[in-house]
Amino acid sequence: MPENPVHYFKTEEQLPTSIDVAIIGAGLGSLSAAAILAKKGLNVAILEQNYLPGGCTSSYLRKGYIFETGATTLVGLDEGMPLKAVMDIADIQFKAEKLKIPMLVHLKNGQIITRYQDRNQWIAEAERVFGSSGQKEFWEQCFQLSDFVWNTSVKQKKFPPQNFSDLLYCAYKSSPSDLLNARFAFKSTFHLLKNHGLHENPQFVDFVNEQLKITAQNNVYEVNALFGATALCYTNYGNYYVHGGLIQLVKAFTDNIAINGGKLFLKTTVNQIDKTRNSWKLTTNKGDIIAKNIISGIPVNNLARLIDEALLPAFLQKKTMPVNKLNGAVQLGIAFKSSDVNEVLHHQIHHDLALGFKGSNSIFISYASAKDNKRAEEGITVASVSTHVSDLENSMIDKELFKEKVIEKLQSVGLLKKEDIAYTHVSDPHDWQDWTLREAGFVGGYPQFKSVLPWQMIPARISKSLYACGDSIYPGQGIPGVALSGMLAAERLLSDFN
Numbered sequence: 001m002p003e004n005p006v007h008y009f010k011t012e013e014q015l016p017t018s019i020d021v022a023i024i025g026a027g028l029g030s031l032s033a034a035a036i037l038a039k040k041g042l043n044v045a046i047l048e049q050n051y052l053p054g055g056c057t058s059s060y061l062r063k064g065y066i067f068e069t070g071a072t073t074l075v076g077l078d079e080g081m082p083l084k085a086v087m088d089i090a091d092i093q094f095k096a097e098k099l100k101i102p103m104l105v106h107l108k109n110g111q112i113i114t115r116y117q118d119r120n121q122w123i124a125e126a127e128r129v130f131g132s133s134g135q136k137e138f139w140e141q142c143f144q145l146s147d148f149v150w151n152t153s154v155k156q157k158k159f160p161p162q163n164f165s166d167l168l169y170c171a172y173k174s175s176p177s178d179l180l181n182a183r184f185a186f187k188s189t190f191h192l193l194k195n196h197g198l199h200e201n202p203q204f205v206d207f208v209n210e211q212l213k214i215t216a217q218n219n220v221y222e223v224n225a226l227f228g229a230t231a232l233c234y235t236n237y238g239n240y241y242v243h244g245g246l247i248q249l250v251k252a253f254t255d256n257i258a259i260n261g262g263k264l265f266l267k268t269t270v271n272q273i274d275k276t277r278n279s280w281k282l283t284t285n286k287g288d289i290i291a292k293n294i295i296s297g298i299p300v301n302n303l304a305r306l307i308d309e310a311l312l313p314a315f316l317q318k319k320t321m322p323v324n325k326l327n328g329a330v331q332l333g334i335a336f337k338s339s340d341v342n343e344v345l346h347h348q349i350h351h352d353l354a355l356g357f358k359g360s361n362s363i364f365i366s367y368a369s370a371k372d373n374k375r376a377e378e379g380i381t382v383a384s385v386s387t388h389v390s391d392l393e394n395s396m397i398d399k400e401l402f403k404e405k406v407i408e409k410l411q412s413v414g415l416l417k418k419e420d421i422a423y424t425h426v427s428d429p430h431d432w433q434d435w436t437l438r439e440a441g442f443v444g445g446y447p448q449f450k451s452v453l454p455w456q457m458i459p460a461r462i463s464k465s466l467y468a469c470g471d472s473i474y475p476g477q478g479i480p481g482v483a484l485s486g487m488l489a490a491e492r493l494l495s496d497f498n
């Protein structure tokens, strides 16, 4: 029987008056930084406005079912990947089930593509669906670039470089072949397709665009080839399922942080940040706290509202993306009788439905495992269906229309039977804004734009003693991305602190 996640977390009541590091927000970025710093012996306080930690990677109880707040797919637990690296440094023990098939993609023409993890199997599948010309060469190049990105991400602790000494460090950690790979940051993913003659295959371009939308938040023309290749190979690394929902991953982090003396304060909203002579003063609804250092785990759009503009470096204002460049999401939570649940948990379904708002041309459904009795009573399964919303300021979401059209579509591709549905609810950008306070309810992180090269993204050090992590900071969106950003913020702070 599902248990209410509120019981997993012990919130401290009395704010300390002073602390080494105040961490704003308890998203996965913040928790990664907090876990490393607490393990290294720093006095850490995490201030989270919600009644549960995790932000967009969390789970909540509704009508007896456990639903995910955002993220449903989990990558990053393989050796050498950032999430695993953070967990190794902090000694976080965690078990997740590796998925046999990471994802199915349902094209508009009814064809179904199996996103095998095995690279050769995947190439054969891509050739079956899109024709053999250029596929093998394209995917081999993507694998090579993607491996390069993952291999360098954890060792490049001072990326993006902020001064000459960072640059020297980055150069010292690089090999000549790294530079050859790095040049793909200047090319678009479209260029990669063109290299292999795939840009004139409309079905393949559509496929790539929808896959990029969920992993890099943009399209073949905007996502650079380096990040594009990494995003496209998402399913070629270990994809994992967490029994009980991703809140269990969050719990593994908060338990570890507590063991190492870190403190979590829930329902504690940071409303203002001021500079004192040698420290920072954070004003919260539970009182003030003086911190030698701050790590902000909230989007920089939100951070800018808490702090006097004069205390922030000019680069931050320049690099903060306006809401009209960001995406939100609409999500349908469903509980249904699990008589014949699809064995593959994640499906992307391409469509041409008129949903009444601008976004993507696909929906993404993630089922809980049918064996997972921590998320619903026996015989019932839960699922989340989500899609993008662009033009956040002008989009009005008709939740009923969205629900109706999505259920019809799922039924038409054989992924759900209307008569099995026991419960539904729909969340839109206003709900995410309530849950996380994120500006205009934008989620999924900063989209990739070709005008922003990886080394031009917002670095983890905002200024001395003020650091940032999360999905508006390099390297951007997704659990592996924010885990890396948290690790980089912690490393920067440690090297300045010592």
Ligand SMILES: Cc1cc2nc3c(=O)[nH]c(=O)nc-3n(C[C@H](O)[C@H](O)[C@H](O)COP(=O)(O)OP(=O)(O)OC[C@H]3O[C@@H](n4cnc5c(N)ncnc54)[C@H](O)[C@@H]3O)c2cc1C
Pocket: 024, 025, 026, 027, 028, 029, 030, 047, 048, 049, 050, 053, 054, 055, 056, 057, 069, 070, 071, 072, 073, 074, 075, 268, 269, 270, 271, 297, 298, 302, 329, 331, 386, 435, 436, 437, 438, 443, 444, 445, 469, 470, 471, 472, 477, 478, 479, 480, 482
């Ligand atoms: C629908 C959806 C589907 C997604 N799917 C996937 C997926 O399948 N796989 C994947 O890897 N990623 C996915 N993502 C992206 C991923 O969830 C996020 O990129 C990641 O969780 C963001 O983490 P974060 O640490 O940047 O911030 P957040 O999760 O936003 O955490 C920030 C925290 O700060 C708190 N906070 C905000 N303001 C304050 C304040 N003033 N004081 C105190 N606390 C504050 C918030 O309550 C929140 O808990 C998805 C996101 C969504 C929305």
